[in-house]
Amino acid sequence: MLSRTSRLLIVANVCSLWLALIGSFAAHGETTAPPNPTLTSATTVTTATENANTSPQTTAQTQDGPSAADLEVCRDLVARTSRPEAFERLKPFCERARRLEGCISQEGRPIFHAEHIAPETKSPTRGKRILTLGLIHGDEPLSGEMTLSWVERLRGIPHRSSWRVVPMLNPDGLIRKTRMNARGVDLNRNFPTRDWNDEAIKYWETSSKRDPRRNPGESPASEVETRCAIAHIKSFKPDIIISNHTPYAVIDFDGPRMNFPRYRDLPWRALGNFPGSLGRYMWKDHQVPVVTVELGHVLPDTEALQDLLGTFSIEAANRAGAKRPDLFDLL
Numbered sequence: 001m002l003s004r005t006s007r008l009l010i011v012a013n014v015c016s017l018w019l020a021l022i023g024s025f026a027a028h029g030e031t032t033a034p035p036n037p038t039l040t041s042a043t044t045v046t047t048a049t050e051n052a053n054t055s056p057q058t059t060a061q062t063q064d065g066p067s068a069a070d071l072e073v074c075r076d077l078v079a080r081t082s083r084p085e086a087f088e089r090l091k092p093f094c095e096r097a098r099r100l101e102g103c104i105s106q107e108g109r110p111i112f113h114a115e116h117i118a119p120e121t122k123s124p125t126r127g128k129r130i131l132t133l134g135l136i137h138g139d140e141p142l143s144g145e146m147t148l149s150w151v152e153r154l155r156g157i158p159h160r161s162s163w164r165v166v167p168m169l170n171p172d173g174l175i176r177k178t179r180m181n182a183r184g185v186d187l188n189r190n191f192p193t194r195d196w197n198d199e200a201i202k203y204w205e206t207s208s209k210r211d212p213r214r215n216p217g218e219s220p221a222s223e224v225e226t227r228c229a230i231a232h233i234k235s236f237k238p239d240i241i242i243s244n245h246t247p248y249a250v251i252d253f254d255g256p257r258m259n260f261p262r263y264r265d266l267p268w269r270a271l272g273n274f275p276g277s278l279g280r281y282m283w284k285d286h287q288v289p290v291v292t293v294e295l296g297h298v299l300p301d302t303e304a305l306q307d308l309l310g311t312f313s314i315e316a317a318n319r320a321g322a323k324r325p326d327l328f329d330l331l
């Protein structure tokens with residue numbers, strides 16, 4: 001077992017190699033890059049797991065890359081969320097997929113992520129920390145495919161912002177072809193918003209007429225997948241979150257007042273946020289903006305959308321202003 005320091009050095013070396021390869025950044029930029037937060041988050045996630053109402057199954061640690069078993073599971077998940085013609089392009093994600101300790105679905109599947117840290121700079125136009133989530137709803141595979149496309153693309157392009165990408169947050173729902181997780185909970189109603197205890201179940205019973213597809217769960221953050229998302233937020237400390245969905249064919253934004261850049265394939269439209277939703281949790285409660293992409297039934301120009309939202313994210317995070325320094329300890 002490698003010590004934390006050794007793993008940190010390995011991560012730093014891999015990052016240095018990558019930066020040298022693309023040749024766009026001076027080598028000294030890497031030395032000022034923040035440490036990989038993945039390596040500092042285990043305690044947080046373990047605590048969340050210990051508080052689980054049902055214990056998730058455990059698998060081997062994979063902080064240094066996936067085990068053979070995880071690799072197989074990952075490729076199966078990528079195959080299920082991608083169109084056949086995209087699979088070969090997207091499956092390399094699995095070779096460098098990581099997961100936070102405790103990021104295991106209700107049925108024991110790993111919840112993978114990858115990240116691309118940009119070199120630190122003091123430039124006023126410097127990038128931000130962008131957390132991107134895909135497939136919160138298991139029956140929205142196109143959202144997983146686009147999120148995978150984004151993370152694979154980041155390997156080959158210089159980028160101003162640091163991205164952490166969790167392309168398949170609800171693997172059990174993906175296998176079951178359900179919006180909800182394996183316990184029948186809509187993860188996007190399960191985030192611990194301040195109004196959850198007073199409003200979430202009441203809202204589900206009245207406004208949602210107990211629609212099983214909107215079931216908020218039995219308590220705030222009762223679901224292991226929700227706690228995994230929160231663990232990513234706490235450890236990565238994003239300036240903004242992009243959450244990819246289908247099928248309403250709009251881009252929604254919970255954040256400061258903005259001029260929205262025109263995007264040919266999807267209009268900007270407010271869909272509102274709800275007790276237990278990510279948008280209410282992060283923006284309304286904690287002032288971290290959330291972009292919700294709702295794809296239609298076909299993929300748009302995903303590269304143009306990533307570029308547009310990358311630029312938009314920097315402006316939106318600047319306009320949202322400084323976060324309180326202890327924000328991520330409070331979550």
Ligand SMILES: [Zn+2]
Nearest residue numbers: 137140245246
């Ligand atoms: Zn959705």
